[in-house]
Ligand SMILES: Nc1nc2c(ncn2[C@@H]2O[C@H](COP(=O)(O)OP(=O)(O)O)[C@@H](O)[C@H]2O)c(=O)[nH]1
């Protein structure tokens with residue numbers, strides 16, 4: 625089966641073809657990586673509609689619960705929903721697959737939903753890249769909404785923000801008192817903030833949190849002109865506030881599409897991930913060269929004796945790039 629036929633099968637709803645493609649994407653073998661990049665590039669050309677939504681927040685804030693209710697609501701509206709996760713700790717805990725499916729029992733059982741746990745192999749960069757590629761594939765497979773859950777700790781949020789059209793951040797109501805401690809970085813990335821678990825009894829804390837976040841955000845420069853980041857109350861458990869979140873996402877999309885920023889953000893992101901693949905593939909190709917290790921050791925030894933780093937980089941490029949180039953032409 626060539627790539628075009630493979631994608632045709634995926635588009636036609638063949639789950640085995642989709643599963644095989646995801647296995648390919650999650651492979652770390654260089655030849656399979658290269659094929660995966662081809663497949664994803666074609667998938668991206670085929671599926672130009674669809675939306676990717678990142679959902680972040682500290683562990684326990686209610687992301688998985690929210691995603692289950694939100695996903696079911698979107699299916700009711702006629703969408704097909706896929707859920708992916710970026711959790712670099714899933715290799716250590718090992719429980720992410722089971723955990724997410726157990727936490728989303730109704731969604732994972734639904735014919736119009738597809739849930740894929742975090743790839744567990746490799747670095748955060750590798751995990752994120754594969755999630756980004758899986759999202760493109762899932763759009764091609766007809767899952768027009770892809771929800772990406774990420775643990776709210778540092779770098780993984782930044783990676784997810786680079787692969788989504790809309791970045792949603794869940795907060796707890798009682799965190800309002802700790803506004804000082806909230807990382808400015810996450811507010812800067814958010815397209816919408818949700819104060820979750822408003823079903824819990826302390827209504828005063830909810831209102832305080834809503835006000836605190838609204839005033840904090842009003843002091844910040846908007847990421848997109850004309851978009852003031854909304855702060856919405858919700859309860860993922862009870863399903864309240866979810867309609868408002870969805871209409872906010874649609875408003876955001878309309879605004880960005882009108883100004884061309886939607887397409888701009890997409891192509892910036894595609895260029896970023898291409899750069900990651902490109903750099904990894906080049907490095908792997910160089911490292912596969914039989915003299916690579918010796919050369920690096922020589923450079924290291926020379927540097928210990930006062931050698932110049934840039935001289936060695938120059939020497940490296942001369943040896944591995946120009947000689948190879950000349951040999952081929
Ligand atoms: N009261 C209340 N509890 C919730 C809500 N959403 C989630 N929870 C509970 O909070 C805990 C963590 O939820 P989970 O969705 O796994 O959080 P995650 O770690 O952010 O994915 C679970 O015990 C949920 O039942 C909510 O809206 N209200």
Ligand SMILES: [Mg+2]
Nearest residue numbers: 687688689773
């Ligand atoms: Mg979760």
